[in-house]
Amino acid sequence: MKINFQPIAESEFKSKYESEDNLGFGKIPTDRMFILEYRNNAWQEPAIIKKWEPISLDPSAICLHYGQTIFEGQKAYRTEDGHLNLFRPDRNITRFNKSAKRMMMPEIDPEIYMTGLKELLKLEKDWAPKSVGSSLYIRPTMIGTEPGLGARPSNQYLFYIILSPSGPYFPEGFNCIKILVSEKYIRAAPGGVGYAKTGGNYGASFLMTSEAEKLGFSQVLWLDAIHKRFMEEVGTMNIFFVYNDVIHTAPLDPGTILAGVTRESVIQIAKDFGYTVKEEMLAIDDLIEGIYNGKVTEAFGTGTAASIAPVGSLFYQNKEHVINNFQNGEISTKLYERLIGIQYGLIEDPYGWIVRVP
Ligand SMILES: Cc1ncc(COP(=O)(O)O)c(C=O)c1O
Numbered sequence: 001m002k003i004n005f006q007p008i009a010e011s012e013f014k015s016k017y018e019s020e021d022n023l024g025f026g027k028i029p030t031d032r033m034f035i036l037e038y039r040n041n042a043w044q045e046p047a048i049i050k051k052w053e054p055i056s057l058d059p060s061a062i063c064l065h066y067g068q069t070i071f072e073g074q075k076a077y078r079t080e081d082g083h084l085n086l087f088r089p090d091r092n093i094t095r096f097n098k099s100a101k102r103m104m105m106p107e108i109d110p111e112i113y114m115t116g117l118k119e120l121l122k123l124e125k126d127w128a129p130k131s132v133g134s135s136l137y138i139r140p141t142m143i144g145t146e147p148g149l150g151a152r153p154s155n156q157y158l159f160y161i162i163l164s165p166s167g168p169y170f171p172e173g174f175n176c177i178k179i180l181v182s183e184k185y186i187r188a189a190p191g192g193v194g195y196a197k198t199g200g201n202y203g204a205s206f207l208m209t210s211e212a213e214k215l216g217f218s219q220v221l222w223l224d225a226i227h228k229r230f231m232e233e234v235g236t237m238n239i240f241f242v243y244n245d246v247i248h249t250a251p252l253d254p255g256t257i258l259a260g261v262t263r264e265s266v267i268q269i270a271k272d273f274g275y276t277v278k279e280e281m282l283a284i285d286d287l288i289e290g291i292y293n294g295k296v297t298e299a300f301g302t303g304t305a306a307s308i309a310p311v312g313s314l315f316y317q318n319k320e321h322v323i324n325n326f327q328n329g330e331i332s333t334k335l336y337e338r339l340i341g342i343q344y345g346l347i348e349d350p351y352g353w354i355v356r357v358p
Contacts (some may be wrong), residue, residue, distance in 0.1 A: 001112050003119055006050035008032070020129045023167035025305065026137055030127045030163045034116040038106050038157035047116055049123065052162060058147035062154035068144030069199035070099040073236075073304050074261075075135040076121055076163075076357065078128040079345035084121055084136065084357040087304075087343050089114060091261040096140060099196040104153040105142055113140065113159075120161055121357045127165050132344050133173065137166040137305075169236075169305040170218055174336055176312025176326050177301075179234060180217040181284060182208050183316070187232065187256075189225035194232075194256035209235060217315060219301070223284060224256065230281040232256055237301030237309060238263035241282060242331055244295050251279040262302040262339070265353065269338050275331065284316060291321050298329030307343075308336040 013031055017023060029052050036047040063069050072092045076084040093114065097107040117138065128136040140161045144154025170177055185208045188194025193201060205220065212220045219235035232250050233239055238260040240249045247270050252259050267277050290296035291314075299311035310333075312326035341347035342354065 001115050002046040003034075003116070004046040004048045006048060008051045012051060016127065017165060020131050020134055020165075020167070023129060023134060023165055025166045025169050026139070026164045028127075028165050030124045030136075030165070032120060032123055034120045034161040036108075036112065036116065036159045038159065039155075041155075043106070043108065043112065043159075047112065049116075049120055055158065055160075057143075057145060060147040060149050061143075061145050062148065062152075063143035063145065065149065066144070066151055067198065067200040067203075068103055068105060068154055070096065070103055070105060070142050071197055071199070072096045072138070072140040073197075074138040074140070075166075075304055075343075076128055076138060077135050077343045077345070078130055079356075081345075083345070084125060084128055085343060085345055086117075086121075086355040086357060088261050088265065088353045089117070089355055091264065092140070095197065095259060095261075096142075099198055100142065102193055102196040103198050105144065106157060108142070108159055117161055118357050120163065124163050125357075127163065129165050129167070132340065132346075133168045135166060137164045138162075139164070169303075170309055172218070172309075174308070174310070174328065174333075176310045176328060177218040178216065178313050178315065178320075179219050179221050179301075179311055180212040180215060181221045181314055181316040182212075182223065183228065184208070186225040186228070187222040190254040190256060192256070195252070195258060197258060205235070215315075218309075221314065224254075224281070229283045229285065231284055231287065233258065234301045234311075236305055237303035239311075240266070240300050240302065240332075241287060241296060242298035242329065243282060243287070243290055245276075245297075247275050247277045247331065248282045249277070249279055250281060260302055260304075262304055262307065265339060265351075266302050266308070266335050268351065269335055270331070273334060273338075288314075288316060288321055291323055297324060298331055299323050300329065300332040300335075307339060308332055 146154035
């Protein structure tokens with residue numbers, strides 16, 4: 001693939017953050033972006049790495065009206081010897097193309113995605129924070145850019161990758177969060193777009209999420225759309241419960257949840273630790289009963305942004321139900337240490353999940 005590198009004038013480089021302590025999440029833009037256009041039924045060359053700057057769109061661009069937008073969320077982790085580690089980037093690329101297919105958008109050649117990402121990271125490496133828990137967040141995105149007010153798929157697209165040095169997703173760090181169970185609104189139904197990382201899934205969740213935040217909860221737990229009974233996922237995380245000594249998480253089959261890269265990895269690590277993992281629907285009423293009769297010993301969310309977040313309580317039917325005395329659980333702590341250890345290169349990666357960027 002041919003990449004044009006548009007130089008940036010010395011005066012245009014941004015000043016870097018002063019301290020890694022208050023990075024926040026996704027707030028700080030780096031200097032450059034990778035872009036590639038799709039026109040006339042083909043991805044165009046050359047791709048361009050240039051200054052991060054606003055993109056120009058026609059006001060009638062299809063993405064703005066009909067939501068033809070997809071994205072990914074990945075991280076580059078800085079290792080002690082100064083490299084950047086990508087974690088299972090192949091999984092993000094596959095998921096990106098699955099989202100593209102569902103949204104009638106063109107798939108991208110995995111090699112183009114990966115080359116663009118690596119080249120961008122090489123140039124932006126100095127933006128990557130050093131502390132464990134912080135990382136360079138990666139946001140690959142595709143939008144339908146063709147002008148036109150008719151409701152139809154776009155014939156032109158823009159693929160781009162932007163980066164942002166970020167701190168921990170939750171101010172709590174690796175400590176228990178509180179979750180509100182959504183009893184009124186639903187996130188995704190079978191046959192819908194729940195498994196796609198498309199903008200509308202997130203926009204549609206903001207009303208419930210902001211209600212939860214106002215009440216002091218970090219995230220919303222979504223129940224299935226049909227029975228409003230089975231637990232599916234949490235905001236930007238997949239959800240796990242330790243129930244009767246078995247680790248439970250929702251199955252991917254009905255296509256209503258995102259196939260989390262962290263979810264898949266945690267399942268593998270947990271099995272290798274010797275735990276039994278079941279990808280099966282678990283009902284909220286059974287869970288609540290289990291909290292009180294001792295069957296539920298732990299709950300935790302998994303996602304790239306937060307890695308593993310222990311869940312200390314669930315608010316459901318006007319009551320807060322506290323799990324494991326609001327303490328970090330033994331299993332989630334073990335999984336967290338293993339996962340983080342592999343991602344930051346602190347321990348050996350026996351799975352071949354890490355891709356190093358020099
Ligand atoms: C809705 C949703 N579920 C789950 C996840 C976790 O997925 P991953 O582990 O790939 O970050 C995310 C994060 O991207 C998400 O947005």
